[in-house]
Amino acid sequence: MALVPFDDRDGWIWLDGAFVPWRDAKIHILSHAVHYGSAVFEGERMYNGRIFALEEHTERLINSAALLDFTIPFDGDAINAASIATCVKNGFTDCYVRPIAWRGAEQLSVSARETKIHLAIAVWDWPKYFDEEKFARGIRLCWAKYRRPPANSAPTAAKAVGLYMICTVSKNAAERDGYEDALMLDTEGNIAETTGANIFFIRDGVLHTPIADRFLDGITRRTIIAMARARGLEVIDRRISPLELDTFSECFVVGTAAEVTPVGEIAEHRFTPGPITFGLADGYAALVRGEPPAKAHQTIRTVTVSA
Ligand code: PMP
DSSP states (O other): OOOOOTTSOSSEEEETTEEEEGGGOOOOTTOHHHHHOOEEEOOEEEETTEETTHHHHHHHHHHHHHHTTOOOSSOHHHHHHHHHHHHHHTTOSSEEEEEEEEEOSSOOSSOOTTOOEEEEEEEEOOOOOOOHHHHHHOEEEEEOSSOBOOTTTSOTTSOBGGGGHHHHHHHHHHHHTTOSEEEEEBTTSOEEEESSSEEEEEETTEEEEEOSSSSOOOHHHHHHHHHHHHTTOOEEEEOOOGGGGGGOSEEEEEETTTEEEEEEEETTEEOOOOHHHHHHHHHHHHHHHTOOGGGGGGSOOOOOOOO
């Protein structure tokens, strides 16, 4: 399938308060964000005309900017309204939503306090990669080349573009080697997350997930923890060593893009997706679509795990 470049599409992008034709939503090459990584973003999805957890995503966007020492010149209500308006303007009821805020070109040095802050929101159709077979057996992960930086070395709670540099390198290598994604450790050698999703393990009916104090505390992660507990399942968030991998029977990753995606392999370790994973996947699919859980198994699932 030929790739449609992201700068050459039809539609409208919301840029600093107004809609501009898709191809005209440009920035100057000397923008601070391009050189120094001073940008934060979100990844959201609209299902059946509603952006799932919109307020939480917008709140995280504003907080990510604060962690990078800048203030987005629109408040949460304005960003929420603009996000929905961008979906409507482009005629979508189901799509991916990408707000991004960045420092402009007024200063091009490490110091950046005089730069203007911009905000854009783009939306696009989410590719429907229907692959029930891969979903059923689980995706394959390898170990990432890089580890997540510790919280005293980077603003790890921010969804900041700079933190994705090591993710892209790791994910590219994984794909070249025939895996779907790479699993990253923290600097102490505990399991952290994949390059664009949080991870859960199951042992004897209990869910285990790494504490999100050194990598992105995903909104899907929080949703799944709440859903599992509401179903009477025990969820323990703790440090998880790679040495424990063979003691887990199931594994899955979660994220706005990944939704709930079963994992079948992590390097030499094998997992068999089972009823708890599939039950949570169906429950999540129903929740985001505002449907009763029983209908969820009819929906198309994505196995693309991206940020
Ligand atoms: N970790 C990383 C590195 C991510 O890019 C994402 C996707 N935004 C997640 C975790 C999951 O976050 P969320 O559930 O909020 O999409």
